[in-house]
Amino acid sequence: MAKAVAVFLALAMIVHLIRPLGLPGLHKRGDAWKIAVFAFFAMIVLVGIRPE
Numbered sequence: 456m457a458k459a460v461a462v463f464l465a466l467a468m469i470v471h472l473i474r475p476l477g478l479p480g481l482h483k484r485g486d487a488w489k490i491a492v493f494a495f496f497a498m499i500v501l502v503g504i505r506p507e
Contacts, residue, residue, distance in 0.1 A: 457501045464494035 468490045470476065475484055 457498060457505070460497055460501060461494065464490060464497065468494075 467476070468487045471481060471487045471490060472484055475482055475486070480486065480489060
């Protein structure tokens with residue numbers, strides 16, 4: 456699951472760099488870092504709730 460989320464967010468960053476997505480807070484190409492920050496916290500949550 457963590458790999459799927461990582462791949463999806465990486466693709467979202469690449470697409471956003473090519474053409475901004477236009478979502479709230481993501482209007483400029485330079486806003487791709489916001490997706491990276493979200494991805495970082497999403498990975499922390501996924502690793503934290505993963506059963507061992």
